[in-house]
Amino acid sequence: GENVEQHPSTLSVQEGDSAVIKCTYSDSASNYFPWYKQELGKRPQLIIDIRSNVGEKKDQRIAVTLNKTAKHFSLHITETQPEDSAVYFCAAWDSNYQLIWGAGTKLIIKP
Amino acid sequence: DVKVTQSSRYLVKRTGEKVFLECVQDMDHENMFWYRQDPGLGLRLIYFSYDVKMKEKGDIPEGYSVSREKKERFSLILESASTNQTSMYLCASSKGKLEQYFGPGTRLTVT
Numbered sequence: 001g002e003n004v005e006q007h008p009s010t011l012s013v014q015e016g017d018s019a020v021i022k023c024t025y026s027d028s029a030s031n032y033f034p035w036y037k038q039e040l041g042k043r044p045q046l047i048i049d050i051r052s053n054v055g056e057k058k059d060q061r062i063a064v065t066l067n068k069t070a071k072h073f074s075l076h077i078t079e080t081q082p083e084d085s086a087v088y089f090c091a092a093w094d095s096n097y098q099l100i101w102g103a104g105t106k107l108i109i110k111p
Numbered sequence: 112d113v114k115v116t117q118s119s120r121y122l123v124k125r126t127g128e129k130v131f132l133e134c135v136q137d138m139d140h141e142n143m144f145w146y147r148q149d150p151g152l153g154l155r156l157i158y159f160s161y162d163v164k165m166k167e168k169g170d171i172p173e174g175y176s177v178s179r180e181k182k183e184r185f186s187l188i189l190e191s192a193s194t195n196q197t198s199m200y201l202c203a204s205s206k207g208k209l210e211q212y213f214g215p216g217t218r219l220t221v222t
Contacts (some may be wrong), residue, residue, distance in 0.1 A: 009151070035203070043201065043213035053202055087155060089144060097161075098142075098169070103153040 002027040002094030006102025014110050019080055021105045023090035024072040032093040033073045036063060038104075039086045047088075048075070077107075085109045114138070115214040117202055123220045131188040132217050134202030140212075141184035144206045145169075145177060147198040148216070154201065160185055192221045 003026040014021045025033075034049035050057045050064045050073065057064050061080075066073040077084055090102040118133035122151065144159040146169075147150055156169030159175040166177050174196060179187045185204075197220050203211040 006153075034210070043215055044211075046210045049210075097208070098156065098159070099211065101154045101156075103151065110122070 002100040004100045004102045010106045012108040019074045019077045023102050025092040027094045029090040029095040034076050036089045037086045082111050115179045117214040124192050130194050130210035132187040134185045136204040140206045144203040145187045146201045164214050194221050
């Protein structure tokens, strides 16, 4: 079955700098890769997603890239702000119709 | 707006008790999921359901059962609660292979 690995587990960046979170997956049949953000004490919410027929997708300061050959995808946040502090989860839909989650990255924005 | 509600935000139970966690969604989603969330382990799928009266085991079904008698309601049952089931439980729903909407979570403590 699918396995999703996410790195790093904690990321600390200066406000205004960029942050990159990386995930790898194992099932070559996976074709949908969402990213969720979970603020402290709140529920996870979808922030961006990408399908396997697209290499990159952007939404304001957030972008996701997908490399199908290498089986990895990344979340890029530019010009980070205090409200970006949260735990971010990557995930991948596998061929068994299940969403497999990464372990999460705690992003800390330093003032 | 999609609304997913859970019956309790906080619950304290004794070892051996039978515990019911209820989840209700109001958007006619066919898919519903139960996860548990523990620090450093991300979101782990317990059970999911793609239709009324249908259920599938996730990654960690041991010690749990589920019930889906109506489309909008998905219940998680701990037959005999144990201390290692102390965790945050999150319910989610989705339409097809699309965004999962999460409930606010139930923090269960088993003493």
